[in-house]
Amino acid sequence: MIEIxxxxxxxVAGGLLYGFExxxxxxxxxRQGPPLLQPFYDMMKLIDKQxxxxxxxxxxxxxxxxxxxxxxxxxxxxxxNLLYIVFLHLLASLFLVLAAFSVKSIFSHLxxxxxxxxxxxxxxxxxxxxxxxxxxxxxFSIDAVRANPSALGSLLFxxxxxxxxxxxxxxxxxxxxxxxxxxIVGGAEVEFSGLFFEFVYMALWLEYVFVYLLLMLFAGxxxxxxxxxxxxxxxxxxxxxxxxxxxxxxxxxxxxLGIAVSLAALNLLGLAYV
Amino acid sequence: MFRKFRKKSPWILHYNxxxxxxxxxxxxxxxxxxxxxxxxGVINTGNPKQSDIFLVTGPVTFRSRExxxxxxxxxxxxxxxxxxxxxxxxxxxFRDMYNVEDGxxxxxxxxxxxxxxxxxxxxxxxxxxxxxxxxxxxxxxxxKPRKLFSEATTKEGIVDRRxxxxxxxxxxxxxxx
Numbered sequence: 001m002i003e004i005x006x007x008x009x010x011x012v013a014g015g016l017l018y019g020f021e022x023x024x025x026x027x028x029x030x031r032q033g034p035p036l037l038q039p040f041y042d043m044m045k046l047i048d049k050q051x052x053x054x055x056x057x058x059x060x061x062x063x064x065x066x067x068x069x070x071x072x073x074x075x076x077x078x079x080x081n082l083l084y085i086v087f088l089h090l091l092a093s094l095f096l097v098l099a100a101f102s103v104k105s106i107f108s109h110l111x112x113x114x115x116x117x118x119x120x121x122x123x124x125x126x127x128x129x130x131x132x133x134x135x136x137x138x139x140f141s142i143d144a145v146r147a148n149p150s151a152l153g154s155l156l157f158x159x160x161x162x163x164x165x166x167x168x169x170x171x172x173x174x175x176x177x178x179x180x181x182x183x184i185v186g187g188a189e190v191e192f193s194g195l196f197f198e199f200v201y202m203a204l205w206l207e208y209v210f211v212y213l214l215l216m217l218f219a220g221x222x223x224x225x226x227x228x229x230x231x232x233x234x235x236x237x238x239x240x241x242x243x244x245x246x247x248x249x250x251x252x253x254x255x256x257l258g259i260a261v262s263l264a265a266l267n268l269l270g271l272a273y274v
Numbered sequence: 275m276f277r278k279f280r281k282k283s284p285w286i287l288h289y290n291x292x293x294x295x296x297x298x299x300x301x302x303x304x305x306x307x308x309x310x311x312x313x314x315g316v317i318n319t320g321n322p323k324q325s326d327i328f329l330v331t332g333p334v335t336f337r338s339r340e341x342x343x344x345x346x347x348x349x350x351x352x353x354x355x356x357x358x359x360x361x362x363x364x365x366x367x368f369r370d371m372y373n374v375e376d377g378x379x380x381x382x383x384x385x386x387x388x389x390x391x392x393x394x395x396x397x398x399x400x401x402x403x404x405x406x407x408x409x410x411x412x413x414x415x416x417x418k419p420r421k422l423f424s425e426a427t428t429k430e431g432i433v434d435r436r437x438x439x440x441x442x443x444x445x446x447x448x449x450x451x
Contacts, residue, residue, distance in 0.1 A: 029307050031310040032313045033313060034315050035315070038315050044282075045283040046324075048350045185321045190321055193324055215334070
């Protein structure tokens with residue numbers, strides 16, 4: 001029962017988290033920042049605005065991106081199969097890429113290409129993330145992860161690699177080349193407007209919920225540790241976002257495949273042989 | 275139901291129609307910690323399809339005309355145009371030059387004029403806040419068909435946009451309507 005409630009409230013929680021993050025980021029820059037409920041004001045405005053539809057497929061795929069991500073969050077909360085969730089999340093991201101390729105805008109295509117490249121960068125880490133928990137618990141089930149004590153000690157390198165993924169999935173600098181706010185005007189989401197941009201916008205909130213839920217799996221059954229991990233990661237992500245400049249796409253891939261994937265693979269080797 | 279949220283989330287599209295960059299730097303200064311335009315919920319989106327306020331700088335060079343109109347038409351309603359700087363309002367020091375159109379209101383309807391060379395951040399913020407009021411009025415006007423049938427102010431047969439628009443820093447004659 002409480003799970004269903006959590007699933008229904010997931011976008012709201014994500015929106016609050018996003019609003020809080022904007023305030024935190026502003027305070028880090030010594031600014032006042034927008035009100036906490038700003039994402040919801042944006043949402044209301046976007047619903048109200050005129051919607052320009054480029055083609056029906058494009059609009060529909062944007063909605064499917066949101067729905068699929070919600071399903072991913074739902075399965076994560078219910079405690080489903082970790083590997084299944086990782087691939088379903090990949091599918092959700094692919095909907096957005098397909099949407100971006102369905103229009104003729106050059107920025108949209110550029111963003112979609114970068115989105116695909118970033119998938120090449122982070123997807124191995126997410127798969128290894130699932131495999132590592134399988135090696136520890138003998139099952140891909142998230143319930144099993146949540147039932148066992150925290151494995152942070154033996155998954156430390158993987159945790160570090162996962163922080164890279166958090167940074168990329170939340171479209172934070174230095175790994176925000178796929179979105180690249182002013183450079184390619186939002187990338188894959190450039191052609192969405194009004195109500196349909198609303199869905200893509202809310203999908204970002206769900207992305208927040210999803211990524212931080214995965215992060216809290218490192219804490220196992222220790223809810224307090226989960227909270228600490230979340231707070232530390234949240235502050236660290238925003239600090240790095242404020243302090244660094246965007247890296248180019250090829251550098252992003254090099255950093256991910258060079259450092260983050262190595263860390264994760266090293267952790268897997270350690271789990272297997274040590 | 276959503277009416278009161280309209281002016282709480284203005285997203286800005288900034289376009290440089292051949293400006294000397296003076297006003298652009300002042301616009302960036304508005305987003306900086308000292309003036310912090312984001313506290314009104316403003317985001318500098320750079321994407322016409324997702325923005326509400328069109329901030330234009332520059333006296334409109336021949337090359338930028340088409341882009342200006344294109345960007346304007348790509349923005350979904352309701353939208354507000356703010357002309358930032360003397361050049362954008364009237365042509366400024368470039369008025370009557372061979373490669374320059376005198377101000378953006380020859381091409382698109384302007385709602386708020388922000389004077390100054392370069393316009394100071396305080397004045398730009400004032401203009402944006404004014405634009406929020408206009409935005410709210412426009413959304414209300416969109417719901418009523420009255421606007422369609424009202425008489426436009428014309429001078430010698432030409433619709434005078436400058437008369438229709440509101441000006442920053444002056445008494446609001448239109449508010450008394």
